[in-house]
Amino acid sequence: MKSWLPFLLLAHVSQHASGVEVYEGEEFALLPCKVAVNVSSSATAVVWDRDEFKIPTVHMRLQSGDDLNDQNERYKDRTSMRADALQTGELSLTLRNPAVSDSGTYTCIPRMFGQDQTRITVELKVKEAPPRWPIVLVAVLLPLALLAVGVGVFMFYKYKRMKHPADSQVLMVEETEGVKSVVLPFKTTEDLPLDCRVEWKLTDPEPRMVHVYQSEPSNTQDEVFQGRTEMKEEPLRDKDLSLKLKDPRLTDNGVYTCTISSKDGSVLLQKLVSLTVRESQMEVVEVTEWEESVLLPFKTKPDLPQDVTVEWRRSDSKHMKVHVFRSSSELLDEQDQVYRGRTEMNEEPLRTGDLCLKLKQPRLADSGVYTCTVHKCGKVLKQKVVVLSVRVYEFQTVEVTRGVKRVLLPFRTTANLLEDVTVEWRRSDHGDMKVHVYQTSQNQPERQDQDYQGRTEMNEEPLTTGDLSLKLSYPRVKDNGVYTCTVCSKDGDILRQKVVILSVTDYQVEMVEVTKGKRSVLLPFKTTADLPTDVTVEWRRADTNDIVHLYQDGQNQLEEQGQNYRGRTEMSEEPLRTGDLSLTLKDPLKMHSGFYMCTVSKGEDILRQKAVTLTVRERHGASFTERFQGFRKKRTSVPDGPPASVDKESVPLTGGALTG
Structure with a gap:
């Protein structure tokens, strides 16, 4: 079937290698890994692995934070990554207290819904600590050096005393x-x-x-x-x-x-x-992108001279002028273009000593070092440094079960946006598909990708209300992905942005147990009635890839069955009309224990799916489910269709929905 083809394809993954050498006993080793921001921001996780170990996970970080449940014990409390790793693309790993046994190949893997986006390998070599004779030599020379410094200081003060x-x-x-x-x-x-x-x-x-x-x-x-x-x-x-x-x-x-x-x-x-x-110590201020405003603090002694100049500058970016206050007035014409209309100081700052600066609608590009200088005739009277960190918008995850009429991708921002802006929803993980475009105060359906035509809707007057949320009708498994909403000015400048990860779950994992010797067992699957007559219903063993039962063109296709199931399976009459797609398995044997998946498809589109784990017990013994739980250390996502071959270790079994 065509729906199986994506699982037979190998993803194209780029690989890069670098080497790091440190001595044992050093405080830490830094394993470098940097990827493009669009790769890291669309990733659902980044994993550092060391493949030669039975438990390969060295460190895992999700968009929500570290996940160290599956971490190899030898790395416990020794690894860390930057808090903004997935937002900035700086995925480097800090390994504390490196030992010779840590030498080996480490792989940095950004993943999106379980799929590797790229692989970057780092060879770490931890060498034994160098011999101690240099330390002994330093111990001998250091007193001599200190003696020389002492003589120098003595001569300096002798000179001063002469003066x-x-x-x-x-x-x-x-x-x-x-x-x-x-x-x-x-x-x-x-x-x-x-x-x-x-x-x-x-x-x-x-x-x-x-x-x-x-x-x-x-x-x-x-x-x-x-x-x-x-x-x-x-x-x-x-x-x-x-x-x-x-x-x-x-x-x-x-x-x-x-x-x-x-x-x-x-x-x-x-x-x-x-x-x-x-100089007063630097103060760090953090804010989330596109909040209404952020305050850069600077309070000093009141009643400053009225003829001083207060100047806020970006000292890390060509000393751009952010805000200038002189002669009891704000000199907005001296501002850099980037900050015009976005800055504000309190009234009478010189009298009150409150030189704080309000920066409106902070953007990611506003992150940097800001210096406020109070000067008179070229002489610096006061100065304050503020480091501003504008965090990228938070990712929001939306989960929905397939079969609902619609799902909402939320995005609320400030109201009364300019009428000449463009609002564009895109699938940033899937060829940059256009999902919905709103421009010149109306929807632009002709600019949508075909997969989304007739399925998307925004509220009326979104620019006036600031509600840029998108309604997606009849969500499918293939709609799983990363959706980015971008608000651009007519000049192409990004004014707002939001990322929503959509996860459409479409079936429950149901567990069935039967004792060997029973005449039959039922693998249940009941769905909505009156399915289209041209759909295909396929029961398949996901852990062996055997076709268990195939219903197509209104009849059973028994010649397609795997050898172990011939003459053993049966479905109810008119399953598409009744919606009862359950499968009866006759004379179940122990070898029939496993993971079964029923897929309802039409062409390449998957319409329904259900997973059932079957355990055929001896009168005494562990169930298939109990044995299966031992292989859950690595989880992978479930794509649009059932895989051609699924390793038992990678199949998650829970009582709830099986999600990507």
Whole structure:
């Protein structure tokens, strides 16, 4: 029969090989595997196998996450893949604590409904750890190297002391931008005259007067530090000459010198403090593609100067300007075209210190590093880095039993889409077939693939409501696959996208048991009555591929039966009219135990299917079903028609539907 042909064909599978070498004892080994995004995104699973083992599975990842139920025990808790592997095509495997016994051939296999899409092999060689003499050599040389560094540091400070004769040691201070204040410490034990002058200066990289304490008021402080510095009320009496610097900024980085001098100008004491203000740590923000908006956070001290410029840029992508705020207004004309009309800041950001940026309708291409810089006359006052990760749309799986009138492929998005967009549903796993096209505010049935003509429907005014769901009438097993709905602008830009995996299950697996010696056993299959008269009903042993019974052209075709079933089978009269396709097997023997499949087909189309497992028991002994369960470690999908030969190990048996 033609319906069997797909199972006799071998899928074309490309293979690539690469090699990885690591030493035993290293933290991990990375087995590389990268495929095109369209291959990984349409895959239902990716499997890493090592074929030389009885249990070959090293790692399996589904669209919903890892599935390690069938993992070889030796790899337990040692393997991992990226969380977005199937969305990005980066299918590499991390193997922790590699051992020499891990050496071998590993195969990376993206699969769609059990069918291999491609196979990429990686040869892993784990070598014994290298000899330890280099470590011994390092242990000998390291003290010498440290001694050399120490001499260098000593010479540096000697130079500094020559430059500042009264210096004490240089003190290093680090702080993160955004804290309220930082203290530049300087405490002494010496008794100092109360009429001394205490002077804090920024001496490197650019000389600036930071703070002056003396008996007579002084207005020599640099404007950059005005209102931002503070010392104790009586620092000379308390012997605490430390300086508090408020609102530390990136521009405050440098070497600060505190000098105590007498009335005649002679230097009594001096201290160097090196201040490092670290940029605030990067913040990571995640969002799902096509949510209404995402917020890139940046909150700082309020009441910023009104003449500063706030600039959001994509620092990973040619420094594209995302949003610019200057002179109390947003400069939208300076934005990169990609972000126009999609960004927004709060009112009065300088007064409130809320420099957060709202990015509307985030897209996958918006993922990247965003830097917000507050600057004035070319000097950076504040800065924040935000890493935005826009996750690809989630896959949605829809399951339905064949025989229902219709199934809904759901896709709801924002309402009031532009009228000039095109909505296109495609089968992305099957030659990119066009399933349904909606354009210029109406359906375009002439652009559909023939298999879907007259079977698809969308709601009225989908662009107004945002409901782009598709109704598919009379779903068939051959409709199983990956459906992608894409919304494009008139210029061809993708505005929205959704993936739905459709699984049409069409029969239940029923289990029948009988004791050897009974006159007959019934393999049940009742379906809707009044089937077309030109259909073929075929009962077949799926595990041996024997034809058990064939009903065609309104009569039984007994000459097509396998030898073990001749004269033993019988169907009811007028099975197509009554819908009773059950098969009676007479004088069942132990050899008749197995997996039976009844297929109702018309040409190449499968209209109905039913699976029955038969166990012919001895008076004592395990059933065929019980023995069969031991071979379930590998599951494969059930395609449109019964296979020409089905390995017992790959046939899933459950009390429910048998699905792909």
